[in-house]
Amino acid sequence: EDKVVQSPLSLVVHEGDTVTLNCSYEVTNFRSLLWYKQEKKAPTFLFMLTSSGIEKKSGRLSSILDKKELSSILNITATQTGDSAIYLCAVKLNSGYALNFGKGTSLLVTP
């Protein structure tokens, strides 16, 4: 059975801290790993990772995939209260249509 596990499940940090969110997967026929940020409603696309070791960066957010370790991390530096959200990791397989989501990491950034 395909599995995507995120850790930690929840995290509380102070503004300005750096956080690292983890996603590990056990799937057959891996195609890509995606990170989404979900605030009150829709998940917003952050990154898609297909190749190991290549960092994707967008402002204070960055992410990297390690295919050997079957995992990915999402880093957020100099956190702000607006970063408070649930961060979802999802894995896309070569077969099928679904995104296999992890349970998400709930991040709260306090002032």
Next chain:
Amino acid sequence: DTEVTQTPKHLVMGMTNKKSLKCEQHMGHRAMYWYKQKAKKPPELMFVYSYEKLSINESVPSRFSPECPNSSLLNLHLHALQPEDSALYLCASSQAVSETQYFGPGTRLLVL
């Protein structure tokens, strides 16, 4: 532009009502999806349309009926729903089924 729009934003319906959720995208995407998300859970795939044809139905009860009138529109018709169907219903689209999915803002549905 990566915008997927959904209407209505909120919907309250009784168990005997018939209602429809609408989703629209103008990105030229050829794959569109319906997901259901319960509180504190990740989204669960319900239906996938690829090139306006239903490609997958993830064992969803028949009280949910999808429709894809054209490549930009996706509807979800609701009939005789149960209170446990209350959830956030998300629409997504992608260039093709293998590509990144972009989500709409969702419709929060409450069934009384």
